[in-house]
Amino acid sequence: MSSLADRLDAAARDAVAIPQIVSAAGVDAEGAYTVQEQVVARRLARGERLVGIKLGLTSRAKMAQVGVDEVIWGRLTDAMAVADAATVDISRLIHPRVEPEVAFLLDASGDPTAVAPALEIIDSRYADFKFSLADVIADNSSAAAFAIGSWQPLPDGLDNLGVLLEVDGRVVQIGSTAAILGDPRRALQEARRLVTVPAEAGWILLAGAASAAVPLAKGAYVRAVVEGLGTVAVRAS
Ligand code: OOG
Numbered sequence: 001m002s003s004l005a006d007r008l009d010a011a012a013r014d015a016v017a018i019p020q021i022v023s024a025a026g027v028d029a030e031g032a033y034t035v036q037e038q039v040v041a042r043r044l045a046r047g048e049r050l051v052g053i054k055l056g057l058t059s060r061a062k063m064a065q066v067g068v069d070e071v072i073w074g075r076l077t078d079a080m081a082v083a084d085a086a087t088v089d090i091s092r093l094i095h096p097r098v099e100p101e102v103a104f105l106l107d108a109s110g111d112p113t114a115v116a117p118a119l120e121i122i123d124s125r126y127a128d129f130k131f132s133l134a135d136v137i138a139d140n141s142s143a144a145a146f147a148i149g150s151w152q153p154l155p156d157g158l159d160n161l162g163v164l165l166e167v168d169g170r171v172v173q174i175g176s177t178a179a180i181l182g183d184p185r186r187a188l189q190e191a192r193r194l195v196t197v198p199a200e201a202g203w204i205l206l207a208g209a210a211s212a213a214v215p216l217a218k219g220a221y222v223r224a225v226v227e228g229l230g231t232v233a234v235r236a237s
């Protein structure tokens, strides 16, 4: 298990893709979460700090894009956070993609205190962005970076807000928050059901992408718009 974690950690640090070593080793989803914990432990040992949780594959569009149809989760660290409107260095990523999300700010009981539009940059450590369920779980659910817009008070309804993803001012994905588990607030229940790490006050929960992800190229200016919640943007360099 720990040698699998070492190889995934090295793939991320060297930005060199590896084969699907976790499924090849016969590790199941539960074992893959142990590998994920070990992969993230290596980041924490280098001084990073946990700042929240991401859910993945919470929309049909995402499940279809990667060919895995179960909701997964991963760990977010402070080193993955990019400020809204800032430049994100993608030169150390293998084949980054970007996707529009909704983020919740949590209290110590895991209840939401605010909501914001978000962008997630994912980067599979596997060749050709191809993996099975156990592979992607062990790879910290492809987490690489994320940006959060301005936190907003929780509105009455979050279940049918329009979502746009723009690259260089052109709309590349159109969707609705309804694509996220029918209502992104269900992400809070899914997190309670699945996540084995207790939430801490001030943690972020990424609810998962509302649309398929798109490739992220150097120089691109990417913006997500979530109706009623505002915008969030990053420039890739
Ligand atoms: C897995 C991560 C999925 C999401 O929002 O659905 C994810 C992947 O697509 O590589 O972050």
Ligand code: MG
Residues within 6 Å of the ligand: 054, 055, 056, 099, 101, 120, 122, 206, 208, 209
């Ligand atoms: Mg995501």
